[in-house]
Amino acid sequence: MAKRINPNPGPAALPSREQIVAFIAASTENVGKREIAAAFNIKGADRIGLKRILKEIEMDGAIARGRGGLAPSGRLPPVVLADITARDRDGEFLANPAEWDVGNGPAPRITVAAPRGAKRPGQPAPGIGDRVLLRVEASPAEPGRYTGRVIKTLGKNKSEIIGVYRAGPEGGRIIPVEKRAQGREIAIPAGEEGEARDGDLVSVVLQRESQFGLPQGRVRERLGALGSEKAVSLIALHLHHIPHVFAAATLAEADAAEPVGLAGREDWRDAPLLTIDPPDAKDHDDAVMAVPDPDPTNAGGFVVTVAIADVAAYVRTGSALDREALMRGNSVYFPDRVVPMLPERISNDLCSLREAEDRPALAIRMVIGADGVKRRHSVHRVMIRSRAKLSYAQAQGAIDGAPDAATAPLLEPALRPLWAAYAALRQARDARGPLALDLPERKVVLTADGAVDRVVVPARLDAHRLIEEFMILANVAAAETLEQARQPLIYRVHDEPALEKMRALGEVLASIGIKLPKESALRPALFNRILASVAETEHATFINEVVLRSQAQAVYAAQNLGHFGLNLRRYAHFTSPIRRYADLIVHRALIAACRLGNDGLSSEVTVAALDQIGEQISAAERRAMAAERETIDRLIAHHLADRVGATFTGQISGVTRSGLFIKLDETGADGFVPISTIGADYYRHDEAKHALVGERSGETHRLGDRVEVRLVEAAAVAGALRFELLSEGRARPDRGGATAPRGRNPVRKPGTPGRPAGIRTGTRHRGSRR
Template sequence: MGEYEGRVEGHRDGHGFVVPDNGDAAIYLAPQEMRSVLHKDRVRVRVLRYDRKGRPEGRVLDIIERRKTPIIGRLLHEGGQWLVAPEDSRYGQDILIPKNATAQAAVGQVVSVELTEPPSLHSQPVGRVAEVLGEIDDSGMEIEIAVRKYEVPHLFSPETLAQAAALPEKLRAVDRKQRVDLTDVALVTIDGEDARDFDDAVYAEPYKRGRGKTAFEGWRLLVAIADVSHYVKPGEPLDEDAYERATSVYFPRRVIPMLPEKLSNGLCSLNPQVERLSMVCDMLVDTQGRIEAYQFYPAVICSHARLTYTEVTAVLANTRGPEAHARADLVPHLLHLHEVYRALLKQRALRGAVDFETTETQIVCDEAGRIEKIVPRTRNEAHRLIEEAMLAANVCAAEFIAQAEHPSLYRVHEGPTPEKRVALQAMLRSLGVSASLSDDPTPGEIQAIAQAVQGRPDATQIHTLLLRSMQQAIYTVHNSGHFGLAYPAYTHFTSPIRRYPDLLVHRVIKATLAGKRYHLAASAKTRKPELRKGGKLGRPAKPMTQEMELWEAAGGHCSANERRADEASKDVEAWLKCRYMREHLGEEYSGTVSSVASFGLFITLDGLYVEGLVHITELGGEYYRYDEARGELRGERTGIRYAVGARVRVQVSRVDLDGRKIDFRMVREGEAERLLARGERARPAGLPAGASAEEALAAVREADRQHKRAAKVAKSSRPGKSTPLAASAGPGARPGKLERTLPVALAGSAEAPRRSRKPGPQRPAPKPRSRR
């Protein structure tokens, strides 16, 4: 059957998986096998058998490496024993704590535990309390838990802090050498109201070359990015810590930066009216949005203003309004930026780039850290303007590096796999979307579907399905293009303050401009290339050189840490939402089915943007079958279907703060009939399209009567025998196993320019580059 080495991934239901190092399919470990190992241990396993779906099941042969990092949990005292229940349920076992190793922590407090004895088949793990974090309800505790739970580095080394403290407070004469002086150019930063670091500034002016009607007309677009590489040098403590973090992590009310504050909010932040070092991407954009020429060069800039998205949108909407009056000197430049943006949008449409309208939320907290409200993040014209300017600079950076044939990290995004394409088509068909996908879908096809469903009530859910069908973007040395943006080459250049790949791209560009090559040095923290989930690395068949392997390892490390940051941020958001909904137990809300699983429906509440589970046992007194191809639950007796986009009315029944789960139950006892009449409940299948709510309600009642008569006849004809009821499987059941549930309602589920002037010698005009 074969032996494999890999890392253990625990499951909250007690079983687990081993993810092999070679990228093969994950190997299932039964609960008994998980007794001797813990989540994130490295093990060697032997495959014993395959289930009916061809999934491997294994046995642990050897434990290669035990997890060394502390485990976070709550201290409990039960049955005369001290123990810690891990906050991360994937560990599956409580940790015993000797009474002299509690560090005087109180019952219920959140603690960090170091293991002193690993688990075995016959004994639980033993540990000691290494750190007492505090009470679970302390302000900011959810963030303290998340940074430790996901092993996010949150403390800079003393060497890094000392190096940052030794940096100058302002620019020196030596810093200005061999740089273009752009301090009189009206570059501005445009960010959110709560932004603290400003790593990009923009400027545009009309550009005309030649004479007469055939002269080239367009715009000159400058994107200036903070020159972090001037201060963060390879091999120094600052660089080592930045590489280990790989990205800044954003939580509500708190940011864990990639760089110390002196850099992220000081020397490398393009604050207004302060001279800063930058790398500039200087582009010529024609009226059709094509980038005809570009060049990169180091510069000294001075941001003329710190603008917000809201402010710029107001200026663009009304050039005579109060916002425009307050920024009268900048209005012409903002209008030029808007003109460039409109031109770049033309090219976006021609490329067929995908543009989804999904709802992102922002949690607004009070001073105590409690949620005041959850509001949607709206993308306005200023957001899109900056986005297009950054995309243009990133594309130029990727093309510049590709033409130089220099190793670097590309931002690669691939389209749907064949399996996901087939599943997506089935889902779209079940939702009445007739558009079809080719065997090798293009971004244009995906975008055409996204546009076709605009205006439908379930458009947001369909856009989410389209987004989930595509693969996750990664950093890699192999350029495979960016599917979603429809670019043949794409990289990240515009955020070196908060993303390490951008810093590497800056180093490569500066080395290329100097006629040199940047060699990535091996690091003790460099990891093996990160494999894509369930697949192989998208690399050529020929073996890589040692240097290319280093670049690929750096890409894998940055990709993995990006996912880690996302998971930590989502975990904190989920905790805050659970805490918020705990105060609304028993309240009723309208919502929309956002996804369907074999064990129930996930519902997103209107206005609150909170998602929870309606377990299948809460759907009423009948059997429901899960149709995986159509992505829906269907009642066998009434034919009622629940699919993505269905409108429902639910009540908050249970909140599991530790599990980050919210359970709903359907509103019944007369309320459901009222909602059906109002068209807010799923209608029975088989009714004509124009059937009224009264006809639908009558159909449901008639089906109920027929079912009761049939049950009565069956009971009378078979005295002494009762119909066996299928056991209810909880949300943790493996997909596809649950087809029937108890026909009873339970109380809750188990889961849950400057002015325009000709460029002088100090402001070189971009040299045309071939766009082959």
């Protein structure tokens, strides 16, 4: 309620304009005509005169009308609807008022302060792109600046749309980049295009919806030029609000960083450590070695060492580098670019374990038995000098009998011991029984100008599995060390599948004649038995993907829930601090717990604070995965745009009441067949059978069926493909006829968009999604 003052208690003449403006300015909330009339004791016919004066003052721009009444022009009300648009250099969210008249000048900037006290259960953490209700206070020192506290997160801003601007003679049009907005262009009247030029990626605010004609909007911001396929990842960056330009303070800190010395470190520069990475890797954050254990009580055992880049030595808590790394959460990998978590001076230079160069590292030395079970381990802060930089194919080729000039000298002293240790670890892995999914990971290969050349499935080598097992072993050792020291940390947790997902899995298995066993406790072994039963059948890939989709999503948390997929009681990410903030936290925790320096995790950091960081970086990871996946969709759609009319083979990968999703064999891309275009029958969605069934004919199209389709439309900007179904469905059993063979594609929830679920941008993540 407005603060009531009564400057004129008697029935006198109307107040002056200056008195009214002063009253509105002194009020603690927006006020209306009723409050003004009561304050100045204006009654009866005099209210008409007050209305006229208020209209004149508003037209002159001295006051503005907003939610809840009138306020001085340029001032926000105490409670405002706002859109979170960015972060500042300190990592604080920045917001703009959702409703602001540009005639009042530039919109005020609101810094969104951290919420007081504990977050309410079920209240989502706000993020960039969210619309929020804020309680704001004006800054006394900076006019036009406000501090706001979140009252409620309302979800994503639906009125702001990202799209491609197409210029026209009388204005322009926006082609939205989201699949759900396809076919819904937005008209941009002349003069509302701002600085946008034809083909630019822009942010648009809807100004008017209409039942007739196109909705109208205004270009809010020019985001960049989409001159080639090489810039297609720009769409995902802006659509998902992924920070991709480092702040000046962050770059200045990175540029000023000097190489750390040997002081306070063990000298391991003579150790035969080496890196094994993808051939196009630019940063190398892990080096490995293995030697037979000389201890006679551990015959056949090994000493395995994993040395990880010591990022904590350069990225100090609270620094600009640290704040921006937390804001980004992780590096994001696209086929045409990498958006790193840390500037190149740190990620590709000072912290990258380059061949024959001194680099600081945090190392875990682990003693394993001949059975691959870890007996003990120790943590060390060291200086190393990598003996060699090898690719997976190079290392594998040497072991397979084809060493090259780089690997031949390393074969006996380094590579054979690594493979022998891996053979022991594989025994332990088999005994532990982690989830044994076998899904091909497709990789998009681009030409020099950024166009899609081909989609390939890279060979899965023992060299990949070796590095993966070494990293898992080190991650477990890190978590154990911190637990024993009672040091708070961020775990990588993976809960068991939810009951409703298990029911859905049972329905899918029943459709191909497999009964889901009922067990009192869920274990990965249950799923492994299912996978083994279909391993040599046509259903193998299909069931692998169905099992994958039944699993919970792995997240970061300060409370340990274990890792269901790996079948491990405790697990933390330690091995990739260059590209994951969680690993940097674990490094700092180890430095503190093992007393390895003064740059460890502060003793004042609470479990609640780490849990909040875990939520933030889990959201950043989901954001990165969506952006990577959607960029692949757009590249594939662009690649297929000149093949409209061509026929393809694939499998039904999803069944909804709206139609069928089809995954193509050739590229792994997904597209949609609208139900209205299927045959001449009326089709009904049978959820239990995951099928569309013709009411008259009984013809059935089921999940996993192999089909032939014709490409009807390829919307490159949205990454959407539309198909026409050429194959006949399964005949009704009582009518006889051939039955189409079943396939091996994944189940989708009704209403979810099609996408190339199995495509990844390479093996650089090394199980980072686990």
